[in-house]
Amino acid sequence: MDISLYIERIEQHETGAMNAAERSAFEAELAGNADLRQAQALYIQANEVLEQGLENKLRHQLQDWASETAQVPMTATKTPAKVVSMQSTWMRMAIAASVALLIGWFGFQWAGSQYSDQALYSGNYEKPNDSVFRAGGAGEAHPLQTGYDAMKANNMEAAATFFSSVLADNDYFAEAQYYLGHANLQQQKYDAAITAFNQCKARSSSKFKEKAEWNLLLAYIAAGKTGDTEFKTLLDETANDPAHSYQLKAKELKRDLGSFWR
Amino acid sequence: MQTNNWTDTQFLEAIAGGGTAREAGLRGIYSDNELKRKVISFVRNRQGNADDGQDMFHEGIIVLDRNIREGKFRGEAPLKGYLYSICRFLWMNQLRKNAHTTQGAEIALANEPDEYTPEITLIAQERKNLLNSLLSQLGERCQQILELWKLSYSMEEIAEKLSFSSSDMARKAKYRCHLSLMELVQQNPEMQTNLKN
Secondary structure, eight states: OOGGGTHHHHHHHHTTOSOHHHHHHHHHHHHHOHHHHHHHHHHHHHHHHHHHHHHHHHHHHHHHHHHHHHHHHHHSSSSHHHHHHHHHHHHHHHHHHHHHHHHHHHHHHHHHHTTSHHHHHHHHOOOOOGGGSOOOSTTSOOTTHHHHHHHHTTOHHHHHHHHHTSOTTOSTTHHHHHHHHHHHHHTTOHHHHHHHHHHHHHSSOHHHHHHHHHHHHHHHHHTTOTTOHHHHHHHHHHHHOTTSTTHHHHHHHHHHHTOTTO | OOOTTOOHHHHHHHHHHOHHHHHHHHHHHHTOHHHHHHHHHHHHTTTOOHHHHHHHHHHHHHHHHHHHHTTSOSSSSOHHHHHHHHHHHHHHHHHHHSGGGHHHHHHHHHHSOOOOOOOOOOOOHHHHHHHHHHHHHHOHHHHHHHHHHHTTOOHHHHHHHTTOSSHHHHHHHHHHHHHHHHHHHHHOHHHHHHHHO
8 A cells, every 4th residue: 555645635634624525525435445544544543653742742841840830939939938937937946045045154154253253252251340349448448449440430541551550460469460451351452461361360369360361361362362372271271170260161162162163 | 921811712722723822821721720739639539649630630731732732622611620620530540440449439430520521532551652662763853843743833834943945845854754654653563453453
């Protein structure tokens, strides 16, 4: 069978290009011509092959469009709600982390502040009570009364001037060095306070010796000299001396100075 | 080309007309997310998943395209309702193929409201493989010419797209390619068996 003899007419018939007369004539011939019928069947099958090709191509095209659509949310503004939700979650987590960090930081700072030199000094220091000042004999003022009065009046400069005029090596007036130490401490003259308490400590008067030692430790702390060997030695001795009036306080101070928060 | 406000008639004319208008029309139908969701929902409610639903939507558009081009659908029913019916039919047919779901699928289909009855040519996978094999033997150039011709491109357009010197040269090339394809079909024993059956 020679297909080329029929192909054009079959195509005209199949595509509806024939008029009514031509179509009738073709269909009449089709009934009596086996070759034409076979050629027409081949034409229809070839058409199936071509349709298969178009189908494949359109399927690929649809898959491309589907891929484009799937990529849109990443590059454009589709499904913003989910993105916003994630941003919101991250924002909340970031805020929570920031708050936790701030709390931690302030907590650390606060805890550290409770163990600073200044805090330990302020927490332990006690200004001498007015009642402890010795009174003079009957009808007479005490020799150190001027200093006492200045301290009572909270005039630490005048008190220091007066007490410093008392000879430092006078055992009888060892307390003058003790109060000089306090007057200097309250004026934040820490080195002068250390010197005064040391001089008091060196005196034999036990009544003021232990108090002077304790305030000497506080003066070192206030002066930021907790690394000094003299300070460490005195602290250890005081903390390890069961007979010392300030042993318990010295132990607490030693513990606080070794705290993690410092 | 904006297709948002196209009527059914415009879609039909674009697809039947071929060329870039066909592609725009198909893209417009594809972009109907509401219809796509409806198809996916139908499939998901009947033993399928979202991917199955999307596949059915694609296959439905392929059938719709062919039915419009071959004049089997001329807008007798709303276009998108017709496409939805095609998709439903395709999925129920898919379910029928699964032996364990045969009974369920038939019951499900019987319970479906009968909106439209789309004419669908379902080709078995073996036959599809055979058609693809013949197509590949045809050669790239002939495939291009015959594809454009099938999509109703004029000989002038084919000449321009495929760089023929004239529409006559394009027509002659198309004739030779078509003849070659029919001869390939004739020479293929499996196709001949199919033809006799």
